[in-house]
Amino acid sequence: MKFYSVLVVVLTTMFCSAISAKELPVEAFASAPGIDKLKISPDGTKLSMIQTLDTDKEQLVLVSLIDLETDEQKFLVKADSRDLTIYSVIWANNKQLLMRAAYASKRYGIPVTETRLMVIDVETGKNRSVVNGQLLRKLVRAPQFQSNIVDLMPADEQHFLLALDGFNFGTGTSVVKINLDGELYEMVATSRENLYDWIADRQHRPRIAMFRDDTRFEVKEKLIDSGDFRTLWQFERFSEQEVWPIGFDADPNILYVSAYHDGRLAIFKTNLSEPQPQLHLVKADDNYDVPADMSYSWQDNKVISIGGDYVDSEYQAFQKALDLAIPDADNHIVSMSHDKNRYIVESSSATHAGSYLLGDRKDKSMMFLLDKYSELKPELMVAKQKIQYKARDGLTIEGFLSTPLGYKQGAIPTIIFPHGGPISFDDDGFDYWTQFFANRGYAVLQMNFRGSHGYGFDFKQMGLQGWGLQMQDDVEDGTRWLINEGIADAKRICIVGASYGGYAALMGAVKTPDLYQCVVSFAGVTDVEALVKSHRRYTNYEVVKKQVGDDFDLLEERSPITHAKKINVPVLLVHGTKDRSVGVAQSRDMHKALRRHDKNVQYIELEDGDHYLSTNSHRLQMFKAMDEFLKQHLNAAK
Known part of the structure; x- marks a missing residue:
């Protein structure tokens, strides 16, 4: 593949050599991407995107459209980002977009998140909920979640499959075929008790049904x-017998699943035509879990990627050409026209927050579109260094260390930054929190403590019901390792975290009062007992108890709020x-x-504000307060 020289100009901007350190304004880090989630229309003539726009009076999230033939731009949807989160926009056809959105609400006095799916006319900008009119009248209750698309059916410009509950008074999800041009719908799969999700085959038939009864899951095939249904797999949540369907091949009997192989999650395929379907290994890794994802090309009628890597030779060659053109970066094709000619690439690296580029295969060209974070110049950012240390019981903990630009050696003020989840993980990708800390002159340590995702079954099991125990010890051991390495100044260490990370930050101050000089908790858990009990009226209550614990005396003892005096x-x-x-209430009560x-x-x-700092003003308020707080208590000299 040949690329025009315009790309060389882009790359020079993206990956030029490092220069001297410069403290950037808080706004450079604390602003959401001005434009994100770019998608190209099926005919390759238009771009859709999600845009944020803050003024003195408004904090807006918009769905915008650019005509690539005329360069005309227009706004299709405008909403207050404090009221509505727009998290994806998908082209249904050349004239209509599907917009997924979420908002905070209450049902019977219980705080919940609701999701909606809107269809947008790209010519007029008119939009409406997909669940309305005739369909809404058939429901006995309005579903809480209305954005679960089962199958887009890209070859059919008028229809798609949507999973919905609310057709009866029990729990159970059906699948309906939605007509995009009106209120007509067709029931294609009816609900059963405890049925919560569906997967369709490539012939657009709902074939796999997921059932949950407390902590017990069943994967069934709809014949x-x-x-009728037949059971394929049954398992307890968090067990090594888990089998999670991913998607079908062109053959309607070939299903790909994620399951454990030698203690690590791997990808298998199975043949549903067999009386007792067997799992056949497709992709595994000796050290890490394989991501449970795959991509399917409906134009080529085949699976093209598994576990994050292309398996089709044409796409492998395509990816190789991209990586040659944009070296030292992670390059992902995020959208492609139906004829596979025009495409959008999202390119990022450890020091680059990400750019979008538009490619044209016939013209053998690629042009720069925009940066996600225009003020975060790569030459002012730092790359994470993968590290390992031993926990006190001998377990190897993997982590990532970031040091300020130009750092050589010596003890410096440090941020200990455990991730949320806690069944989550940190990696070496770009992270605006970490870059902010490093830009302020701090070393930053992130660790994947036991219980983190990605390191296999045994490692994850060590974190179940382990809040405040060995999971917390892993954070402490990482801090002491960094001190012993001569990187962290033992008298200038702050522990910072969000969600579970906020819990770990507060518990660090409880368990090791002399190790840290300050604590920052965003949306942190402070009362673990109250957290578990708050799920009593939600369907995942038993799963939460199995993950976090149900001995409320122990949970109270492991809660920062119980030990506020310390x-x-x-x-x-x-x-x-x-x-x-x-x-x-978790932070309100801790404050009191x-x-x-x-x-x-x-x-x-x-x-x-929500759990994710989705609104620019909230990010800015948080980061300004944190910046001032850290400078006051760590006294980081520049």
Whole structure:
């Protein structure tokens, strides 16, 4: 593949050599991407995107459209980002977009997140909910989640498959075929008790049904031309017998699944025509879990990627050409026209937050479109260094160390930054929190403590019901390792975290009062007992108990709020009032507990804020407060 010289200009901008350190304004890090989630229309003539726009009076999230033939740009949807989160936009056909959105609500007094699916006319900008009119009248209740697309059916410009509950008073999800041009729909698969999700084959038939009864899961096949099901796999959540369907091949009997192989998640395929389908290994890794994903090309009628890597020779060659043209970067094709000619590449690296480029295979050209974070110049960012250390019981913990630009050696002020989840992970990719800390002169340590995702079954099991125990020890051991390495200044260390990371930050101050000089908790869990009990009226209550624990006396003992008196360092708490993952009461109550004991605590409440700092003003408020707090208590000299 040949590329025009315009690309060389782009690459020079993206990957030029490092220069001297410069402290960037907080806004450079604390602003959401101005434009993101670019998608190209099926005919390759238009681009859709999600755009953020803040003014003195408004904080907006928009769906925007650019005509590549005329360069005309227009706004199709405008909403207040504090009220609505638009998290994806998909081309249904050349004239209509499907927009997924979420918002905070309450049902029967219970705080919940609702999702909706809107269809947008790209000519007029008119939009409407997909679930309305005739369909809505057939429901006995409005579904909480209305954006679960089972199959887009790209060869059919008028229809797609949507999973919905609410057709009866029990729990169970059906599949309906939606007509994009009106209110007509067709029921294609009816619900069963405890059925919560579906997977369609490549012939657009709902074939795999997922059932959950408390912590027990069943994967069933819906038999073709029948309303009957047969059970394929049954397992307990968090067991080594888990089998999670991913998707079908062109052959309607070949199904790909994620399951454990030698203690690591791997990808298998199975033949549903067999009386007892067997798992046949497709991709495994000796050290890490294989990502449970695959891509299918409906134009070529075949699977083209498995576990994050292309398996089709044409696409492998295509990826190789991209990587030669844009070296030292992770390059992903995120959208492609139906004729596979025009495509959008998202390119990023450890020091580059990401750019979008538009390619044309016939013209053998590629042009730069935009940077996601225009002020975060790669030459001012730092790459993460993969590290390992031994926990006190001998377990190897993997982590990532970031040091300020130009750092050579010596002990410097440090941020310990455990991730949320806790069944999540940190990697070496671009991270705006870490870059912000490094830009302020701090070393940053992120560790994948036991219980983190990606390291196999045994490693994950070590974190179940382990809050405040060995998971917490792993964080402490990483801190002491960094001190012993001569990188962290033992008198200038702050522990910072969000969600579970906020819990780990506060527990660090409880368990090791002399190790840290300050604590920052965003949306942190402070009362683990209350967190578990708050799920009593949700369908995942038993799963939460199995993951976190159900001995409430023990959970109370492992909660920072129980030990507020032991915290003797300054604390910054920040929480959004519309957080639907960790309720705002967690930080409100912790603030009160610390104040009762005359502790040094600052509490900031983000009005209408969510769990993810989705609104620019909330990000800015959080980062400015954190910047001032860290400088005050770590005294990082530039």
